[in-house]
Amino acid sequence: QVQLVESGGGLVQAGESLRLSCAPSRSISRFDPEAWYRQAPGKQRELVAKFSSDGTTNYADSVKGRFTISRDHAKKTMYLQMNNLKPEDTAVYSCVASIVYYNLNSEPVAERSYGQGTQVTVSS
Numbered sequence: 001q002v003q004l005v006e007s008g009g010g011l012v013q014a015g016e017s018l019r020l021s022c023a024p025s026r027s028i029s030r031f032d033p034e035a036w037y038r039q040a041p042g043k044q045r046e047l048v049a050k051f052s053s054d055g056t057t058n059y060a061d062s063v064k065g066r067f068t069i070s071r072d073h074a075k076k077t078m079y080l081q082m083n084n085l086k087p088e089d090t091a092v093y094s095c096v097a098s099i100v101y102y103n104l105n106s107e108p109v110a111e112r113s114y115g116q117g118t119q120v121t122v123s124s
Contacts, residue, residue: 002024002025002026002028002099002101002113003024003025003113003114003115003116004022004023004024004025004095004096004097004099004113004114004115005022005023005024005025005115005116006020006021006022006093006094006095006115006116006117006118007020007021007023007118008020008021008118009093009118009119009120010119010120010121011121011122011123012085012120012121012122012123013122013123013124014085014086014087014122014123014124015084015085016085016122017081017082017083017084017085018082018085018120019079019080019081019082020036020079020080020082020093020095020118020120021077021078021079022036022077022078022079022080022095022097022115023075023076023077023078024076024097024099024101024113026101027101028076028099028100028101029100029101029102029108030098030099030100030110031073031076031077031097031099032097032098032099033051033071033078033095033096033097034050034051034095034096034097034098034112035047035048035049035050035051035069035095035096036048036049036050036069036078036080036093036094036095036096037093037094037095037096038089038091038092038093038094038120039091039092039094039117040088040090040091040092043091046060046091047060048060048063048067048069048080048093049063049067049068049069049080050069051069051071057069062088063082063089066082066083066084066085067080067081067082067083068080068081068083069081078095078097080093080095082120085120085122086122087122087123087124088122089120089122090120090121090122091119091120092117092118092119092120093117093118093119093120094114094115094116094117094118095114095115096112096113096114096115097112097113098110098111098112098113099111099112099113
């Protein structure tokens with residue numbers, strides 16, 4: 001099985017920046033990144049940014065103008081550039097992507113894969 005692995009989280013002060021990355025745990029055949037989500041303690045999971053089917057990007061109102069979602073098809077990696085971070089951005093950020101890989105029987109497997117998340121903490 002293949003999982004998505006997020007990295008780049010950490011503890012920063014308000015106004016600073018972080019760049020999150022999302023990549024598969026091993027080599028895969030196809031990587032179609034979909035979105036970044038976040039979940040703060042005691043709150044529901046929130047869609048932060050996503051790619052639409054036509055390739056355009058959409059953002060939650062709370063992050064518009066500050067966050068940018070992007071992807072590198074050659075590296076099979078999705079990014080979330082987060083600028084001017086605020087304490088309310090503190091959450092676990094996770095990614096979602098549709099992937100195709102070959103199992104031990106050399107059979108193609110297509111599935112939607114989720115990451116475990118990376119913690120982002122913004123101090124005031």
